[in-house]
Amino acid sequence: MSEPALLIDKTIKKYNYIFLSTGINVKAGEKTKKDILRSRFVFIFNFIWMNGDVVGAFLWFFTGLAQHKGFTELTYVSPCITISCLGNLKAYYMIVHEKTVDSLLNILRKLEIDQQNRRGTPETEIITATEHNYVNRVMKVLNIFYIILIICFGLNPLMLVLINYLTTNKVELLLPLLIVYPFDPFDLRYYPWVYLKQFWSDIVVILGIFAADFVFYVFCTYLRMQFRLLGYYLQQAVPSDQKTMTLLEIEATKLKIVDLVKWHQQLISSVAILDTLYTKSTLFNFVSSSLLLCLTGFNVMAINDVAFVISFLCFLMTSLLQIYFLCSFGDLLMESSIQVGDAVYNSNWYLADPAVSKMSLLIQTRSQRPCKLTALNFADVNLMAFMKICSTAWSYFALLQTLYTAPTK
Template identity: 45%
Template sequence: MTEMTYLAPCAMLSTVGIFKSFFLMKNNIEKEEGKFVNSVITLLNIFNICVVFDFTFTPIIKIVKKYISSGELELVLPHKVVYPFDAFDIKYWPFAFFKQSWSECIVLLEMCGADYFYYICCTFIRIQFRLLCYEFENLIPSRHLNEEEQNIVKSKLINLIKRHQELIKCTSTLDMIYSKSTLFNFVSSSVIICLAGFNVKATDNIALAVTFLTFLSMNLFQIFFLCLFGDMIMRSSMEVSDAAYNCLWYADRNVARDVLLVQIRAQNPCKLTAFGFADVNYMSFSKIMSTSWSYFALLNTMYNENQEN
């Protein structure tokens, strides 16, 4: 009896968890949205882990290789940092090495935490816009409505308009939170991508080239997905206009006027910006890549001329 009462609460709680997850998956209209954002997060996690491992273990590989070939213990750190002590002294090197490796993890966690929350918020807003489109398309059940049905449609339309306004406010709030950091991200990404690409091309060390290639890929994916999710919000918000047009708005003249206003507003897309200087979409990504290539070409030309001289 004691054993049964001991196991029963755990079994029941497990059953509740199974039922909750089962019905959540069964009734989730936008399951593909959740799968997509999970796939994005998984992909970025893989690249982030690879970056940490590359920057952490490349110095160790160099140390071991040097020791095997020459018998000398030449200590190396992941990053070239100046300390007020001799960081290459065996007494201090482990602490400096651990500090730099831990700093890499902190930086990536700070960036990933903010980015992943951004992706989730964008996905949530996009799901709500798509649900709103579905509700608009099915707003009017038939072309001929009696008085009671007209009142029901009018009430539903008022609720849909309020939901639309709330989604616009949600997008504006998200833009307010991320606009300044997005601007800095846009400006810095061109330089980061340029320098990472140059390090891949200029170095003769294969291990270092692989490290910076992983770093370059991580930055490319990071800025690409930032623009992708911003573009998703723009497109989904504009789809509301088509959904409002596709409903049987001509069945009720009173409804037609309000639906027209929704269409007009939805044609002005909800968007995320880089502090008002640029919209976060595919076009911004192409501009960043174009700017990065220009910087890379200039830097590469200067480097080749210097090598020739």
């Protein structure tokens, strides 16, 4: 009889299409050489394909500066360049740290197997089900927003071309992105292929961010699950009838506490591994999010075309959700590590053997220093950071709006 599939593997397998289409090699179960070669080919192909458009967008931006193009035109292309760089960086770090991702996945799989081998209770089942369901609900919400964003940015120009043709009887070709090409992209011989290329570049950027963030959410969720389970077992570790216990039962309690201490140490080291995996990309994510929110909000206010306003409004909502959930999962993980100390305090540590009490005190003392994720030690990944990002974006937006509306002399 086969063993039941692990929850973490079920979650990853559910969104395996993201990893297959981006070339990020995260897989539920063992990897083969064929999997590695296929993922590398897909990643390199997408990397070259997308960055050709990124270079063209940079050239358009600098050419626009030199030719004194309109302010709204320059701010139209800026969010696209920023999010493309973010997608590049996130996908790159997932490839560079692939072995780290695999090792952390294996640690979480082992911890889940250990939990399955313990005697489960209704409380532990509620903890595992709650965390598992939460991350899947978040992924469904983000999945919907990313699909809407791809449709809006990818198909909006075609809709505008059709509307213009029906109203004016003239064909005015448009593309999703403003990019410099060594040929005329609006030539009918090239236009369909250029359009498809830009459309796939949009998909690659968004799925690259989605894939990296998804792995982050999974790691945070299942580490939080382990912290909550640890807290539950710590609270139940010391029986209330210590005075009637035999020496053998007291020794068994000591061994149980020792195992829980080792479990806590393993979780602390796992959070440290997760921090090294994401700390650099998170710093760029924090910096770029302020810029993205500012420029996208400005485009929503400054552009008069309703279709483009809808596109940038979707862009704004998706960017907000992306950085919010990044900070939210980091905040939840940090909170769950602190709650381990509360669980020790609420246990019967005062009835236990002195050796058990000392070990409980060590856990409680260590849990007062939360396990947290950082943006290269410049900021902690929590909801306070989200508030600062929104505040900074608003300041930039107000300045940009003032410069745009200021009368020229």
